[in-house]
Amino acid sequence: xxxxxxxxxxxxxxxxxGSDIAKLKQLLGHRDIRMTxxxxxxxxxxxxxxxxxxxxxxxxx
Numbered sequence: 891x892x893x894x895x896x897x898x899x900x901x902x903x904x905x906x907x908g909s910d911i912a913k914l915k916q917l918l919g920h921r922d923i924r925m926t927x928x929x930x931x932x933x934x935x936x937x938x939x940x941x942x943x944x945x946x947x948x949x950x951x
Contacts, residue, residue, distance in 0.1 A: 901929045 897918070904914050915926040 898929070898932075901926075902932045905929060905933055 901914060901918060904917065905911070911923065911926055911930070914929070915923050918926060920926045
């Protein structure tokens with residue numbers, strides 16, 4: 891298993907366990923929330939809806 895697969899699994903599990911995307915962005919060290927948002931496609935629609943609603947201009951910058 892590649893290191894990126896561990897990182898991906900970690901990110902999806904963090905989101906599935908109720909953390910918001912802004913916190914995950916910090917944990918992963920992403921500069922741009924759009925990079926972190928790619929993990930949302932792995933979530934059920936109901937979980938994704940909550941994360942999308944937490945996106946603000948402050949999170950995008």
